[in-house]
Amino acid sequence: MEHIVIIGNGIAGVTAARHIRKKSNHKITLISSESEHFFSRTALMYVYMGHMKFEHLKPYEDRFWKKNGIDLRNSYVTSVDTANKKVLLRNSKGLVYDKLIIATGSKSNKFGWLGQELDGVQGLYSKQDLDLLEINAPNREICKRAVIVGGGLIGIELAEMLRSRDIPVTMLVRESSFWNGVLPSGESQMINEHIREHHIDLRLDTNLKEILPDNAGRARAVMTDKGETIACNLVGLTPGVSPSVDFLTGSGIALGKGGLFSSYLETDILDNYDVCVCVEQREALG
Numbered sequence: 001m002e003h004i005v006i007i008g009n010g011i012a013g014v015t016a017a018r019h020i021r022k023k024s025n026h027k028i029t030l031i032s033s034e035s036e037h038f039f040s041r042t043a044l045m046y047v048y049m050g051h052m053k054f055e056h057l058k059p060y061e062d063r064f065w066k067k068n069g070i071d072l073r074n075s076y077v078t079s080v081d082t083a084n085k086k087v088l089l090r091n092s093k094g095l096v097y098d099k100l101i102i103a104t105g106s107k108s109n110k111f112g113w114l115g116q117e118l119d120g121v122q123g124l125y126s127k128q129d130l131d132l133l134e135i136n137a138p139n140r141e142i143c144k145r146a147v148i149v150g151g152g153l154i155g156i157e158l159a160e161m162l163r164s165r166d167i168p169v170t171m172l173v174r175e176s177s178f179w180n181g182v183l184p185s186g187e188s189q190m191i192n193e194h195i196r197e198h199h200i201d202l203r204l205d206t207n208l209k210e211i212l213p214d215n216a217g218r219a220r221a222v223m224t225d226k227g228e229t230i231a232c233n234l235v236g237l238t239p240g241v242s243p244s245v246d247f248l249t250g251s252g253i254a255l256g257k258g259g260l261f262s263s264y265l266e267t268d269i270l271d272n273y274d275v276c277v278c279v280e281q282r283e284a285l286g
């Protein structure tokens, strides 16, 4: 019986585990450092907005995994030893695999801004980010204004979340109109108006320059490239995501922006089959 180890219990890792189980009786171990059980990331916002509880985001009952012979490990993979076919785990014993599937998704981008590591500065990707948001922005008494950096889908979701608690929001968007790289200009203008109708202070053509600290090391304001200083208690960094593959450095698996894969999702390491949403393929598919 082969041991298949899957790193990442998001939709990619879980789908792989379910389909392998349907077709084989291999031993399957599913590892994630984020949460014990798979949950729907796309619905995270509804928890903050009070429409759902976190338990409601779990597509499967907790007993599903044991019943289907899928072992769960709640741990972070610090590195992969491809020579000895072993994944090394933080705070627990490593695991030896026959086949390894890497389904580790993405992490929020940070572009080296001064102040990006201050308290009160965060992205919106993980369950931990959601928990942090409850601390940084539970209400408008504690968070008098939030500044969101990035005019993408996650930025606008974060704006909607904060507005649901009546927290004033400023959005810094690099482009001259919201999502104009995707939408025709008329539609993009409509979205600008819609955002402003929802009392969001939308600043187009504006970049973050720096995040300013208070005496306690928390973000107190942002400075824009227009020379304005905007006071705030939360800075939401939402300028996109990049593949979560840092832990593969030194593993022998070739890395570009993400892991480099063939069109069959194999790495160069023989016997490693990798799956990842943010793959960087060597050859384009026809």
Ligand SMILES: Cc1cc2nc3c(=O)[nH]c(=O)nc-3n(C[C@H](O)[C@H](O)[C@H](O)COP(=O)(O)OP(=O)(O)OC[C@H]3O[C@@H](n4cnc5c(N)ncnc54)[C@H](O)[C@@H]3O)c2cc1C
Pocket: 007, 008, 009, 010, 011, 012, 013, 031, 032, 033, 034, 035, 041, 042, 043, 044, 045, 075, 076, 077, 078, 103, 104, 105, 106, 124, 125, 126, 154, 157, 244, 247, 276, 277, 278
């Ligand atoms: C707020 C938000 C809203 C979204 N809304 C939508 C939407 O409406 N529609 C849509 O199609 N998409 C949406 N997306 C995108 C969608 O969620 C992702 O494309 C999808 O989750 C990717 O799935 P995945 O399984 O590849 O990775 P992920 O869901 O990122 O899962 C990877 C897992 O691996 C874990 N992991 C990473 N590295 C390690 C390690 N070294 N050790 C252990 N565990 C590790 C991570 O913690 C994570 O739990 C949204 C994303 C966000 C953040």
